[in-house]
Amino acid sequence: MRFLGDARPAHDLTYSDVFMVPNRSSVGSRLEVDLTTPDAVGTTIPIVVANMTAISGRRMAETVARRGGLAVLPQDIPTDVVGEVVRWIKARHPVYDTPITLLPTSTVGEALALLTKRAHGIVIVVEDGAPIGVVTDGACQDVDRFTQLSQVMAPDPLTVPAGTDLPKIFDVLTEARVSAAPVVEGDRLVGVITRKGALRSALYQPAMNARGELLTSAAVGINGDVAGKTAALLEHGVDVLVVDTAHGHQEKAIEALQAVRSVVGSGRHEIPVVAGNVVTAAGTRELIEAGADVVKVGVGPGAMCTTRMMTGVGRPQFSAVEECADEARAFGKHVWADGGVRHPRDIALALAAGAANVMVGSWFAGTYESAGDIHDDGQGRLYKESFGMASARAVKARTSTQSNFERARAGLFEEGISSSRMYLDPVRPGVEDLIDGIVAGVRSACTYAGARTVDELHDRAVLGVQSAAGYEEGRPQPTSW
Numbered sequence: 054m055r056f057l058g059d060a061r062p063a064h065d066l067t068y069s070d071v072f073m074v075p076n077r078s079s080v081g082s083r084l085e086v087d088l089t090t091p092d093a094v095g096t097t098i099p100i101v102v103a104n105m106t107a108i109s110g111r112r113m114a115e116t117v118a119r120r121g122g123l124a125v126l127p128q129d130i131p132t133d134v135v136g137e138v139v140r141w142i143k144a145r146h147p148v149y150d151t152p153i154t155l156l157p158t159s160t161v162g163e164a165l166a167l168l169t170k171r172a173h174g175i176v177i178v179v180e181d182g183a184p185i186g187v188v189t190d191g192a193c194q195d196v197d198r199f200t201q202l203s204q205v206m207a208p209d210p211l212t213v214p215a216g217t218d219l220p221k222i223f224d225v226l227t228e229a230r231v232s233a234a235p236v237v238e239g240d241r242l243v244g245v246i247t248r249k250g251a252l253r254s255a256l257y258q259p260a261m262n263a264r265g266e267l268l269t270s271a272a273v274g275i276n277g278d279v280a281g282k283t284a285a286l287l288e289h290g291v292d293v294l295v296v297d298t299a300h301g302h303q304e305k306a307i308e309a310l311q312a313v314r315s316v317v318g319s320g321r322h323e324i325p326v327v328a329g330n331v332v333t334a335a336g337t338r339e340l341i342e343a344g345a346d347v348v349k350v351g352v353g354p355g356a357m358c359t360t361r362m363m364t365g366v367g368r369p370q371f372s373a374v375e376e377c378a379d380e381a382r383a384f385g386k387h388v389w390a391d392g393g394v395r396h397p398r399d400i401a402l403a404l405a406a407g408a409a410n411v412m413v414g415s416w417f418a419g420t421y422e423s424a425g426d427i428h429d430d431g432q433g434r435l436y437k438e439s440f441g442m443a444s445a446r447a448v449k450a451r452t453s454t455q456s457n458f459e460r461a462r463a464g465l466f467e468e469g470i471s472s473s474r475m476y477l478d479p480v481r482p483g484v485e486d487l488i489d490g491i492v493a494g495v496r497s498a499c500t501y502a503g504a505r506t507v508d509e510l511h512d513r514a515v516l517g518v519q520s521a522a523g524y525e526e527g528r529p530q531p532t533s534w
């Protein structure tokens with residue numbers, strides 16, 4: 054990338070400070086763009102869900118991997134539970150969504166509690182493994198919550214045989230005027246597919262490992278038995294390891310990374326090791342020398358993060374990514390841009406700065422698939438509670454084996470928000486809706502830049518620096534002035 058007129062500003066920049074100008078382009082369609090990430094972790098779109106307890110769990114991981122991204126399971130989840138979740142994700146179908154199933158004798162109350170766990174909007178009523186009915190939210194309104202599903206289900210639902218061609222599924226569902234249908238092998242239920250799901254599966258490639266399983270990742274902290282935890286995660290089949298701490302450029306973090314590398318194997322890069330967080334070339338270099346395949350960049354940009362206000366430490370994210378990516382690429386390695394992403398443009402700009410992948414946390418908190426429970430704000434708006442991983446709330450959970458005194462003391466060093474409301478967008482309530490917007494934006498940015506790949510976007514991008522008024526001009530105007 055270069056700056057317009059080669060006028061590199063003297064001060065550091067973040068995403069809102071910069072814009073990209075169009076280049077002469079030979080890329081005739083946004084569908085010609087391949088967003089497979091150059092970091093070789095196996096992602097086919099540049100989206101990694103941040104390892105945050107309120108956000109990244111099994112449903113998020115399954116859904117995002119099916120569309121080509123990756124979710125990192127947080128370090129606070131007990132290792133045996135991570136193992137169980139990883140096995141569950143790997144047993145998911147790479148095309149069909151996991152159905153919500155209940156019995157004919159289950160209640161409307163149970164169905165309503167489960168419907169918001171997933172975006173596809175139906176509960177499938179099963180008997181002996183076969184779908185015998187479908188229940189929607191509409192069918193559950195104005196009936197007693199104890200009503201049995203056999204009373205409200207639409208019986209003998211339209212089913213789709215597994216393996217049916219995706220455009221055919223789209224047409225069949227459209228003609229039947231249903232948005233989702235059970236997928237069957239013989240009469241056995243194997244999944245659920247929506248019209249949008251059929252479209253998406255034709256557009257996205259799932260992120261998978263060499264065994265054809267959906268890709269998984271888990272974080273390791275820098276305290277405790279790092280080598281033992283790493284060995285256990287590998288045993289459980291985790292595909293990508295993330296060494297996670299606030300200050301990655303500290304000796305303890307480097308030692309932890311070395312321990313992880315020695316367990317994984319010095320020449321073994323098919324299990325990528327990601328480590329962070331840093332914001333300087335020196336930090337990037339030391340983590341690469343200690344065994345990182347990918348360095349995670351970002352101190353303080355996160356939406357739940359109070360580090361910059363507490364300490365004055367951090368660095369505007371665009372410049373941090375640019376400097377660290379330059380350094381990593383000099384070693385044939387890559388960086389992930391971590392935190393502060395609020396619009397598709399931020400992801401396009403992170404890639405232009407040289408990131409191979411972009412981590413998203415809080416933006417995905419307000420979706421059906423995030424790990425938190427859903428709440429109604431009393432005015433009909435749905436939200437989820439999110440919190441930072443260095444908040445007193447997260448620290449309390451992470452230190453549960455320590456004494457009350459130690460836990461209380463650790464809580465005094467919080468650098469994150471313990472409670473925030475992340476509203477679901479009624480028009481885009483599922484994480485796949487957000488991914489659609491991101492991928493559309495980034496593919497389009499590539500065609501403006503004349504790039505067919507993520508690396509070409511970085512090579513060809515020409516950036517300028519804008520005023521706050523320049524940024525404001527770019528925002529849409531939903532009502533009149």
Ligand SMILES: NC(=O)C1=CN([C@@H]2O[C@H](COP(=O)(O)OP(=O)(O)OC[C@H]3O[C@@H](n4cnc5c(N)ncnc54)[C@H](OP(=O)(O)O)[C@@H]3O)[C@@H](O)[C@H]2O)C=CC1
Nearest residue numbers: 274275297298299300330351352353354358360442443468
């Ligand atoms: N990207 C970012 O800007 C940030 C991200 N986070 C996220 O929060 C989670 C918790 O991270 P973390 O706080 O590292 O917790 P951890 O408890 O996992 O580990 C931090 C270790 O490093 C030591 N340490 C030394 N200096 C610092 C420092 N300035 N900040 C934090 N720890 C320090 C701590 O010791 P002691 O406690 O005795 O000082 C502790 O042993 C992670 O998921 C991390 O990614 C947290 C802050 C910033």
Ligand SMILES: Nc1nc2c(ncn2[C@@H]2O[C@H](COP(=O)(O)O)[C@@H](O)[C@H]2O)c(=O)[nH]1
Nearest residue numbers: 103355356358392393414415441442443469
């Ligand atoms: N300083 C803190 N940083 C945090 C905390 N929890 C998470 N994080 C970082 O934010 C990103 C995600 O950023 P977002 O803007 O997409 O939400 C995450 O990967 C961490 O690096 C925290 O409590 N304090």
Ligand SMILES: [K+]
Nearest residue numbers: 353354355358
């Ligand atoms: K922040």
